[in-house]
Amino acid sequence: MNWRFCLRSAVAEVRLALSPFDPAAEIAGFNARHPHAGGIVTFLGQVRAGGGVEALELQHYAPMTLPGMEELARIAQERWPVEGLLIVHRSGVMVPGDAIVLVCAAARHRRDAFAAADFAMDHLKSESWFWKREKAAQGWRWIEPRPEDHEDLSRWG
């Protein structure tokens, strides 16, 4: 049995949330589960207030979205020695202030935790199976990826 694989595959928790989740509770739970990590990086993406946006919708494609997120977590764990990795991504209609995505990475040293979380976010933004639209006064509008999103991705080679 390949223990290295077993140990590493056991550390990622990946979820697609179809209803609102509480990021503070998720972070507290993650931190409590990783007392041996010297550094924990958490990133929260939320629907920003202002700019005339009344609602944001993220669509997912069930056969591919969660499997793709799990594969992303597997790759991140292969690249950096993280002791724990949590990815929660919403799908559905959200309003300003709602959490969209949460990434927590726990590692012995901080740089690995920063890098794993950064890598996961860049790939969630522009390579995971989600489609986003915003609702403003004029109605719904689909959001295409920005050139910066692809540049962010190219940093990882």
Place this chain on the structure above:
Amino acid sequence: MARLVFMGRLEDVAGMGEMAVQAGPVEQVLAGLDPALAVELLGEKVRMALNGKLLTDMGGVVLVEGDELAFLPPVSGG
């Protein structure tokens, strides 16, 4: 029957999220659609997945009973 699935803005173009179609070669299925929709589906940035697996080339793909062919425009998450 097989099923076509339209994600993101393609759902608006099609006016529906999915459509039941007769099984058969993909070229034939597309030829039976509204030409304006077919043009969008064949757009350069649109990727296709058959039963949840990305296709690298749709040439020669034949839909059989129960197949699901999804059309995936550029993604935007987070």
